[in-house]
Amino acid sequence: MTVHTAGVVTPTDLGAYAIDGLPQVAYFALGGTIASVPPAPGEPAQPGLSAAQIAGSIDGLDQVAQIDGVDLMKVSSARLTLEHVLQLRDAAAAAVDDGATGVVVSQGTDSLEETAYALDVVWDRAEPVVLTGAMRNPSLLSPDGAANLMAAVRTAASPQARDQGALVVLNDEVHAARYVRKTHTSSVATFQSPAVGRLGWVVEDRVEVALRVPRTPPLTVPADVTIPPVALVTMALGDDGRLLSGLPDLGYEGVVLAAMGGGHVAVEWVEPLRALAARMPVVLASRSGAGEVLSATYGYPGSEVALLRAGLLRAGGLDPLKARIRLQLALAAGVPVTEAFATTGTSSGPVTTPTR
Template structure:
């Protein structure tokens, strides 16, 4: 009888980005050029962690990615785990990673972990970080502790929950942070350590060929009179996320246009601050969170505006009412626990 533990099988899907980018000629700007197999082959010792099956799903800059691409990725990841993969690793450009990883988290209902990673320094630069990040991501995806935690993001030897993580700096290797909850784990030497666990939220069921309705993201700024709000229905937006000030506040001039907009399409109330939950009953002046919720807006809970837009877009694509998708009290972000 063979008592040896089974070697983890990890599916690795590469989408492009800095981790795959090299200058086509010396002195020229980098662009995606390396394949998934080339990236994986350049990491000594990767085969000691898991059997890694590398595949190029697409090769684009992260700004070109869309929710339709995420549906394609969801299907590929699902096929991989159904074929026996222990977990899935995805590498892509970091510019949209906080949105794509959360989108897949909204769609993913399997126990096998999906781990997103990338790089801030391309392989032609001094001290590139892509190889270390991919090694850490594979190690996390192969670790039993990562099961039933949904989609994770691993860079700079830190593990973050996709629903909380944000890119906070344009170029620093420590750019990915989770202001609302903090990192849930880290890597030290050859070990993955989880300090917290993420409580899963039921996934949204979106067809592979679903049309993704257009959803606008509008930010309240000092002195803005809100005239853009009246143009959104004309532009055929089917939903709106409002990045309001503070705990969910706007200027008085915004209230009536928002009320009229909420009569036509779902409008989700988020905060532009980047951390903390939208309030529900603290302030009662015109333009406060109480006034906006009374006008029909839906609380985003602790979701930041980028993630609220992702969730609203996928809810509309799934045919799920926005109020249901965000929960009666806007708490579908789900907690982390010790």
């Protein structure tokens, strides 16, 4: 195995990973539970393991692929930013240019659904980027990180994962970044795709992709661009929306509204949202967790019809977190927001069964 740290390439004592005939998989370690251990017995875990240590602890990994491990950064997932995602995209693209069959990224699971979707939006290669992590750190009973990394490497090396953009693999399940969500704070089965279900699974030494999602045109976002701030506002019972009018003065350049149900708010929100949409893009999403924002079902004040007529843009089937990512990246890329949300991929075509 080869490990890169701060631009220096050094051999490790993990054995000969470059085995003829095996696919090459680039592995980028960012920290998170999979890399976390207690600094002393009885203390809370924190990131400390390197890519070499994580990969080197997994028996048989060297029989699946040639692993090129990179300690790109070591941060908690709550500290990751879109600037980090663009840095990761460029590093992954360079690895593919150097011959990698696929790319694996391990990170904390708290923001994994967001970084996975952001990578999916800006990834323009056929080779897959597979994100994984762990819910139980290595010091706990039945830690899941090793199994998740093995499954992720198998997926990244599989021809079935090509042309699927960014994927999320944990608990031996393969999910599309566009649909996956973290649904539980501690369960090893936390990652689910409520709208479409898993795309595939890993069983024994095989990757089986049963469904495929249509890819959307990637957004071209330079690595050195300034990411515009976008607010995420949730409609809640009894909230009168008083914070809406203050968003422009706080420097926000866009807003995602997590509305109730199919895209509904209290009537008091309509005019403030209309005024806001006249100054910046406002995207209408649903806080429900699955399903598309409606467009023509309800016509009462505060309905989706009223909000779309007020100038809000429909998020389709993107949940609020992913809609915010897409809006930020579209603004950073200089792409018209109406165009960016017309091609989210959530309603452009069905999930399909692969042709064997």
